[in-house]
Amino acid sequence: MTASQEQQEGEAFTKVSILGQETIIVGMNMTNYLVNDVIATVPASSYIVVTDRNIARFHLNPLVETLNAALDAKHKGEGTRPRVLSYVMPPGESAKTREIKAQIEDWVLFNKCTRDSCFLALGGGVIGDLIGYVAATFMRGVPVIQIPTTLLAMVDSSIGGKTAVDTPHGKNLIGAFHQPKRIFIDLHYLTTLPKREFVNGLGEVIKTAAIWVEEDFDLLENYPEKILALSNGVAGDPNSEEVQLLKRVILGSARVKAHVVTEDEKEGGLRGLLNFGHSIGHAIEAILSPEMLHGECVSIGMVREAEIARHLGYLNEVAVGRLTRCLQSYGLPVSLDDRIVLQRAPHKHCPVDQLLDIMRVDKKNQGDKKRIVMLAGIGRTYEPRASVVPDDVIRKILSPAVQIAPPTSPTTVNLKVPGSKSISNRALILAALGEGTCRIHGLLHSDDVQVMLDALQKLVGITFSWENNGETLVINGGGGRLKVPSKEIYLGNAGTASRFLTTVCALIPKPGAERKGAILTGNPRMKQRPIKPLVDALRENGVDVKYLENTGSLPLEITPKGTGLPGGTIKLSASISSQYVSSILISAPYAAQPVTLDLSGDHVISQPYIDMTIAMMASFGIKVTRIPGTNTYQIPQGVYRNPQNYNVEADASSATYPLAFAAITGSTVTVTNIGSDSLQGDAHFAVKVIEAMGGTVKQTETTTTVQGPAQLRPIPQIDMESMTDAFLTASVLAAVAVDKNGSGTTQITGIANQRVKECNRIAVMVEQLAKFGVSASELPDGIEIRGVDRCQLHAPEGGVKCYDDHRVAMSFSILACAMPAEQCAIIKEKKCVEKTWPGWWDTLQNSLQVNIIGVDLEDKVEEKGHETPVPDAGAHVSSHGAQTSCDDATIVLIGMRGAGKTHAGKAAAKAFGRRFIDMDTYLEESLQTTIPKFIAEKGWEEFRRQETLYLDEALTKVPRGAVIACGGGIVETEAARATLRKWSGADGSTRKGYVVHIKRDISEVSAYLDQDKTRPMYGEDMLKVWNRRKDWYKECSAHEFTIVHPSPDPNWSDVEGDLVRFLTFITTVNGPHNSRLPGAVPPPHTSSFFLSLTYPDVSEALPVLDRISEGADALELRVDLLASQDEEYVGKQVSLLRRHSELPIVFTVRTAGQAGKFPDDDHDRRLCLLEAGVRWGCEYVDLEVDGPLERVERLVQNKGNSWIVASYHDTTGTGLWEEEGHGSSLLGNQKGQQAVAVRFRDQYAKLHPYADVIKLIGRANRLEDNFALYKFVNSVVPSLGLSPKPLIAMNMGGIGQVSRALNTFLTPVTHPLLPNAAAPGQLSISQIYQLRSLLGLVPAKKFYLFGAPISQSVSPALHNAGFNALGLPYVYELSESPDWQHVRDVVKQGVANGSFGGASVTIPLKEDVITHGIVEEMTDGAKAIGAVNTLWVGANKKIIGDNTDWLGIKASIRKRLALVNAASATRTIGVVIGAGGTARAAIYALKSLNVDEVRVWNRTTAKAAALVEEFGGAVVTSLNQLFTVADASTLFIIVGTVPSSAQSEMDLSAALASSPKGILVEMAYRPRRTPLIQNVEKLGWPVVEGVEILREQGYEQFIRWTGRRAPWRVMEEAVEKAYV
């Protein structure tokens, strides 16, 4: 290239000045220019290019080669020339560390680079920051050239000279200012940037435009598709419109940043403006990263900060709307419940308190006042710096709910309401379809309208701009030239848009290039709302419309056939929604033939809206005629001619809220922009409703004033068909309307269509009014409300649930204003008002003077969850903990007669508080005859028909809260099977409930039925029946429960226990906030293990199962190692395991190729087995991702609550955890051999989409392989940029053992008692802990028993045995002293030096440790009992006190309930003997078991009375009356807390003479058989000895101290040995 060429090229690029020098150069394809410029301006002996692996793939070689060529040319014939070095580092934020910096420095030094070196940072912000910092300190500073390759780096990080690395303490904490010599912003790099990163950078671009450059914002707003083009794979000609646009907005941002950096020195705080969106955005990022990227969090932050500005009156609604829509059009999230956030960070939650907490430490704060950049309009800010904002305002905006306090006195106010939604929507469509420019004034700026505008931009290709501070929208119509958009159109819950646009889509003439048809979709509620009548009409007219999910609702695909809408006569049913009519009317002029729209034969709903559409079409030049006396309309062909100006009327439905406010509070409110002239039906609300209720109404043509009466009166009956949307407002007024006689009934009719709006509004009003204490009921086409005196209103418990419906929210906010003083109502989902009135809460507070504060109800729920201080330990205790919630959708049980459906159904109904329905009984009651009779009279076929009909009916009537047991033959007809498949989701649709196949060995069933002669015989061979039906049972159900037990009589209480656990598992709702793992496995941060069972049959393991599963958190069933892989056999094995162990099951079918026994290529059978694993409710299913992908995907899709462990085992030992070497070596190092070897990073990425847990197993040949694995886990995986998932990563083989010790999540383990280990090198839990403690990973700890006298205690034996069994380096010892000071000293010292692990506390110190402050935090149990027996060290080194005595009591009682057939008892009475400290724990335990009554006896009655006073219950003074009852089937549970020495004084023989039934728990444990035990045993009661309680409470302590389940078998043996 010649010098002049170069110069020319240079001129094509744009220069930006910063700090007085033009060092920023912007353009496309400027590598040549860059290289020559650098060589000329920064002479150096070494040019060091640093980049990361992602970028190197595309861009390193071209740069290095060009550099070399240029240097060759320049130094031709000189013998030596400067060098070019290149270094490739790992990508991602995790590489921005001091360690990597040091590695680079060492490498540069090794290469003998000197002071005259120059760094070229080729990369995103990570490379820029890191290499900038390397350059800043290398040889005290050498030049750096920034070559940003991400959009974020181009507009932000590369400019300004800030450099830094991260530390474990925080981001960017170590760094320096070091200005780059040059910044080359080359758009070419963006062509390879992943789309999400591109969009991430656009967040910053939009931010800068929003605060500084309105013109750029206009471009961003208008051309999202073009600006995104490079990231969508468009080649990118530098002169194309797309590239020019992109360059322009990048330049805009870069200029602002450069300007701000330059000016900031003079004008302090200016730089802070660039933090718009960041104050809140950073707080969100702190919680949501790494799942969410910086720019995405800032996007949400911007919207929220703009809303704050709106609330404070600096910014208008239009600007907030524009900002939101613009961000959305680039795929950026705009709120925390945006579907983008829910998809990317489904398990995370941002409580408001936490966000405020994080914001507290923002550098920009002024003292403790928070500062936020206040937008004052698009392109400007309120101050040239961030402004102080009070906390309560931030809280109000961030909170999902508001709390409303009723105003204390009436006010007088004038206000304007937002534009009409209906008119805004229509005006937008008409102008978009029309020809010419239209200025729309007074448009509503709401969610719905934004959705419409966005869709029209995609469909019709309009452009638009804003004038008059956003008050006016200027649309350039598309004249009806439509195209299929490249992406689906997402409409949220915007009903109007969905209806109107369906017909607009039908107008598209040709299929699109990227996709054939246009797709309209929406949120889940939208997918239920009806659209069928419209689709029917269009289909009949010849339009190709497909339902993509449920028939009758969105999503729809409309595929053009070349003609657009055919036209002619279109028949439509208009009885559900007038929007169908309007939809066809609006699009009709563009049809191929003139349209005659025929609504005859139907009752037409909401005529005013149809009239409105016709009137508006006329304003746009198309005149519709209605054939007089009919419901037939004729629409001529034509193109809308856009009027120059169009004024949108205010929204009459919205106006009802401030007017109702006046009516309900006695205020005077004038709405200044709507009056009697309005076209909208709801404009009559004031006159027809408020006046009729006693308010004073004055209406001019354009204004409406209401003055509220002292008392609202009911309206006996009112038809609101002409203003249906206003019925909710009327309902809340009616809620407090009563006449002089105290009666308050108001009936509203004509509103049936409100059942299919955003929610079923009639039902919702009835439900939510009840929460205020107002009763109402549904009428066929309306609602009846029975008003009350307002002093009887009470605060709705749990807040008003709005069902995402703006009208519900606004209506109840009005009712909240009528509540008695000092009562507050909470309205949840406050954001839903954005649909029609985004500023409603601002208006309520600022204009109507109502006091509003923000609340986050979810916070409160969360806090409650945290009150239990040992949530992890709790998870060990019970596999169905109280923290999970169950889906109450009805469960249907199917299966052979005699399999146990009825029994199981009743048990399940009882356990879950559901209703039980036996279909046979249900049928007989409905048919009014017996089944045999019915069959005899009408035949089998008719019976089956009725059976299906009634099943349908039952499911319709009780879709929730029931368990239904069906007859065995229900699967015989296709109709019934279809019903069942739909219910279970087995047909591929979203499941509606659950269908469980109850299965029992067919020979057992047969034996059972033979026994029972009362049942009619099958009439055919049962085996034949079973063989016919078994596939049907499978096809209809998603789950299967096998009852295993020797026939004829199963041990039902065991079966019930298994069933409850199974049903709990399958119905648990794993909401976004419930991150608990399936089964009882603790969350990944504590270490967990699963034991691999290697037996050919599980029954062989049963004798030792307790022992081998000591310390394990799950059991692996290695199906491939079983004697048979027959499905029936395997199913029984699962049931057997479930029966004998509480632990979750890992269901594994390991193939030969992956170190197992199952044939490698029998994918079908393997996947069938895995599917069965899911059906059986195995908590984990191991999946080797192999075989037909479709099957694999189906398995994952149908996994329900099971977790998929996606696994890969490399048995060859050649798999690579990490490429060898580092830095520049990578490029020269791609040896052939490495190309074929498996890379675990690739496997990780392959498994990731299917996995809940990823399992990667290699084989170690050398010790280094373990280090590579360690590095893989800690740096490679995070750098892959995939969402984090629990990972099991280990090396097989002896040398790999250390990797087993380092793996923390679900490490596979063996046990010495197992026949053989499942994999070479597998260790036991004890071995792993020993290894860990030798490696220094598990610090040694001491545990104590405090109290006196304690020398006889068996606790040391108990706990030390447990510690030993697990290999924990812990010791438990006696520390005898009656003084609390002693305890304090030992604990203090132990905490200080880190050796204190925990302690048991006994007499006489159980209360002292509380009163003297040794315990710093207490569990609920300990608090209630007022005594502590267990100490441990919690978070922040706080000493936590708990009481495990009550847990021991409770556990031992529960174990015996079945023995006394507790289920058959009508009443349960707890009897506590004694009233000391232990008695307190006893009462607490009894209460937790929900006994019906507690009786306390004590020698000194006063003490018993004091106890009862505190805990409730009754004092019984005479022993003889302790067991008197009214009902013979009462069950007693006695807890004796009196030492045996004192028991001689109490003789129970007389009291027990009536031989009641019961259980005795004896707390005294020496001697073993106390007088009390001897007394009670005579009655044959089950007895719990004191030692057992001692052990049980000890197991609980063990859990708290170690985070692990106690190995109870060895501990029990140790106690037995020590007890003399």
Ligand SMILES: NC(=O)c1ccc[n+]([C@@H]2O[C@H](COP(=O)([O-])OP(=O)(O)OC[C@H]3O[C@@H](n4cnc5c(N)ncnc54)[C@H](O)[C@@H]3O)[C@@H](O)[C@H]2O)c1
């Ligand atoms: N110094 C400052 O003033 C400043 C300002 C803002 C942000 N930052 C810092 O910037 C960093 C974030 O920067 P980032 O968003 O650019 O992230 P990044 O550097 O991690 O790049 C994002 C991803 O894109 C890949 N990539 C980059 N360019 C590519 C290309 N052209 N083609 C294909 N892949 C490409 C990278 O390998 C990486 O995986 C953070 O560390 C942040 O602290 C600094």
Ligand SMILES: [Zn+2]
């Ligand atoms: Zn930023």
